Amino acid sequence: MAPDLPPQYRALVLDSIGAGFTVKTLPTPQPTFGSAVVQIVAAGALSYHREIYNGQRHYPLPTPMVGGYSAIGRIAALGPDATALQAGQLVFVDCVIRGRDDPSALYLLGISEGHSDGSKKLAREVWHDGTLAEFVKVPLDNCIPLDEARLCQTLGYSIEDLMYMGYLLVPYGGLRDIRVEPGDTVVVCPATGGFGGAGVLVAVAMGARVIAMGRNEQELERLQEHVHKGTPWACVETVKITGDEAIDTASLKAYGPVDAILDFTPPVAAKSTHLKSAVAALRYEGRVSLMGFVDFSVSDMKIVGSNITLKGKLMYSREDMLQFVKMLEMGLLPKGKDLVDTRTFRLDEWEEAFDAAAQWTGVGRAVAFLP
Ligand SMILES: NC(=O)c1ccc[n+]([C@@H]2O[C@H](COP(=O)([O-])OP(=O)(O)OC[C@H]3O[C@@H](n4cnc5c(N)ncnc54)[C@H](OP(=O)(O)O)[C@@H]3O)[C@@H](O)[C@H]2O)c1
Structure with missing residues (x-):
């Protein structure tokens, strides 16, 4: 077991589509080759998240599972092949998972397992659980480093507001x-x-x-x-x-x-x-x-x-993310509170959070979970 990880963590688990979430205590995922375990600071909620989890949107998902999509967090533990990421570093955790040997085997963690055999295999057997939790295990490639001092001190963004990157x-x-x-x-x-x-x-x-x-x-x-x-x-x-x-x-x-x-x-x-x-x-x-x-x-x-x-176009590439972070860190977007007004909720407030996400929409409005 990685020394800095607790043996268990709290997560919002969806047992089946339409069943609603339960906060559960699960064994903490451990880092393996090609992965990072990230401690979640803020996890995003989409305007149509409620419709995905109650079945209205018919998005295929491998239940039981931990919900969520992208998040902001700190690296808690790294696989042995990590070369640049550091423990404690602030990262954007991206929900877009791609097969390493087939980038078209693509799916969105916590949103849809995709439609190819490859994406379903990865979603069901490898990168299964989402970010509505204290920790998440994701591919190293899905952790996009953020310059915390520049973004939070110089440009005035709070960590939950950075979730608007999603x-x-x-x-x-x-x-x-x-x-x-x-x-x-x-x-x-x-x-x-x-x-x-x-x-x-x-x-x-x-x-x-x-x-x-x-x-x-x-x-x-x-x-x-x-x-x-x-x-x-x-x-x-x-x-x-x-x-x-x-x-x-x-x-x-x-x-x-x-x-x-x-x-x-x-x-x-x-x-x-x-x-x-x-x-x-x-x-x-x-x-x-x-x-x-x-x-x-x-x-x-x-x-x-x-x-x-x-x-x-579905989503974006890793290169797009790296380029976008440079723009954000440069100060090209509205700074501090002029960017976004984020409403925050705890994991056990998931119903209120998804209702708020469906209402609090449009430019400069976001909802995030603080696990
Ligand atoms: N390709 C991708 O990677 C990707 C990623 C994320 C999302 N999406 C898609 O993008 C869509 C929009 O997401 P969102 O979060 O922006 O949704 P949203 O916040 O619910 O906004 C819906 C927008 O559609 C407008 N609208 C609704 N009904 C309309 C109608 N009958 N005629 C004209 N406009 C209408 C709304 O206008 P009013 O203000 O007038 O209601 C609002 O501007 C989602 O449905 C999702 O499937 C695609």
């Missing part, structure tokens, strides 16, 4: 994937949700001008205020989604040609026409990152005639 990294993966450059005009749609709102902050930090689309004008106004408070130089326009494709297209075109689109349409909005309007406003050779779930016809003449690139 939101920010996802749009960064999409925006980087379609090579968004400083000066580009980027439509984020819809922008009033958790990932869409984070997408606006990240696109601004990457030097883009943003057109944020959404149904809710009050929330669009809050989004603009939030972004301007933390990054006063930001150029953020808003366009209301009216449900009339032609009107929305005209509203977007009023801002000139669009270089790129970041789409986060949730499944309930799959029939909404906002993406069609955004594509109609794209310039020749414009790019689209499809990160949501939208019904969209690729036989559209605009796509072919204007050489449009449509790229599906």
Whole structure:
């Protein structure tokens, strides 16, 4: 047994989908080759976590299991092949697990075991339990070092606020994937949700001008205020989604040609026409990152005639994470409390936490567990 680890730890266990969680005491995982055991300081909760665990979203999960997704924690113990990570170091614990011999065997720890034989094998037999716990065992590659002094002292982030990285990294993966450059005009749609709102902050930090689309004008106004408070130089326009494709297209075109689109349409909005309007406003050779779930016809003449690139994207790469941490540590995103207002809960408050996560959504809002 690793000397610094207690023999047992507390964790939120889901015995089966829909059964609800129980706080249980389990044997603490031990470090092995290729792994780290991390002491969790703050674990994130998603707006739709409740729907995953009650079965509404039909995400496949290997139960019984410890829930969660990404987290912020300190390295508690390391496998013998660790070369750079140090005990006590603050890290972002990433929930995206990939097969080392097949990166397409990919799944999201605590969210879905994925759909390939390889991902299911890893989720069921190797990296099984999530971060809603005092400790988690993850691959070494999933621990992204954070400069604690720079982030927490100089830039004023609390550790729970750093958990907002779980939101920010996802749009960064999409925006980087379609090579968004400083000066580009980027439509984020819809922008009033958790990932869409984070997408606006990240696109601004990457030097883009943003057109944020959404149904809710009050929330669009809050989004603009939030972004301007933390990054006063930001150029953020808003366009209301009216449900009339032609009107929305005209509203977007009023801002000139669009270089790129970041789409986060949730499944309930799959029939909404906002993406069609955004594509109609794209310039020749414009790019689209499809990160949501939208019904969209690729036989559209605009796509072919204007050489449009449509790229599906799930999450981000390890390289994206390392690059994003450099941006955050550089101070390119809103600093301290201007970034995010995080509501925190203990493990035994899991019902309240998931309810809060479903309500406390949009830019600059997050919910975290402090185990
Ligand atoms: N590809 C990836 O790696 C990845 C990663 C994470 C999440 N996602 C996907 O991204 C989606 C969005 O996540 P989120 O956390 O941002 O969700 P969220 O916080 O629940 O936000 C949902 C957004 O969709 C809008 N919306 C809902 N119904 C709509 C409709 N009928 N027409 C137009 N807009 C509508 C909401 O607008 P209102 O404010 O008007 O309600 C809000 O902007 C998720 O469903 C998830 O599947 C993908």
